[in-house]
Amino acid sequence: MSGHSNDNVSSEELWGGGQSPYGISYGKMYMWFFLVSDALTFGGLLTAYGFSRAASEDPWPIGEQVFRALPGLEGHYPLIYVALMTFILIVSSVTMVLAVEAGHRNDKRSVVRWMAATIIGGLFFLGSQAWEWSHFIHGGGGSFLLAKEVTITADNGSEYTLPVGEAIYMDHHFGELAEGYSNGDESVELHSDHGHVKLIQYGEHTHEAELHSLTIHKYITDEQEVSGEFAHKLWDARSTSFTFGANMHENEYALQQSYANFFFFITGFHGFHVFSGVVINIIIFIMAYRGVFEKRKHYEMVEKVGLYWHFIDLVWVFVFTFFYLI
Helix, strand or coil, X not given: CHHHCCCCCCHHHHHCCCCCCXXXXXXXXXXXXXXXXXXXXXXXXXXXXXXXXXXXXXXXXXXXXXCCCECCECCCCCCHHHHHHHHHHHHHHHHHHHHHHHHHCCCHHHHHHHHHHXXXXXXXXXXXXXXXXXXXXHCCCCEEEECCCEEEECCCCCEEEECCCCEEECCHHHHHHHHHHHCCCCCEEEEEECCEXXXXXXXXXXXXXXXXXXXXXCCCCCCEEEEHHHHHHHHHCEEEEEECCECCCCECCCCCCHHHHHHHHHHHHHHHHHHHHHHHHHHXXXXXXXXXXXXXXXXXXXXXXXXXXHHHHHHHHHHHHHHHHC
């Protein structure tokens, strides 16, 4: 009987095409194809990051010690801002769900409202990521490498013998002038007398920063402050190798350059996806506001964009987990 099951089906119906074999539109199906291929790309990037981290002989920076700044505030707030970014992005995924649900009810007003909320969430995330990049690029004060082995006592009373090439970190105020000094800026002069080390920048307005303390093992385990004569001892043992912030050529946060490279590539690639999603959401928002989908009597485009937006949110959860938390 099964051999005759197609006897009553015309050749046109059987082979004519135009019907989705999976009961969904071709638009949705190809969106899924794209998302699966994109997931493989992100998976490859995160896997490469994991292998590089595991193979690194140098200590790998700890996320909560690198990303601990809040806009406009002094002090340390480990991962607070990144967590806020993540929360806003997840909330935007919820508003997208509500927009899709409203589309199923052909509720134009609700679709427009929830799409607008999704766009606002995406813009907040992009702005926050831009600030985070700026802070990461400029760094937390800069570092220099030791030219000789030094034995010092940290403020907690522990004694450390630091080898040649150990990174020593400056605070923001001293490091700001140290950057000009290390780059040969003639307006910045070093003054060292009576147990005080100062950098003074002369010009229309004179800026001065005194060396009070330095930090060892910053961004990794056992971070310690070193003050007084031992801070001066570290400064006197400095080499000419200074690093300020991070880019594709130098990296304040770790001895290995790959950490900064992975940060820029992975978060930048995801940020490009968010930017693309926001642009597409704005287009869909305008179309919904003008009643385009209402005339079509369906809001399938909102659902397609929703799939992409949920994918972006899901990928960020993995990026946040593997890059920031672990």
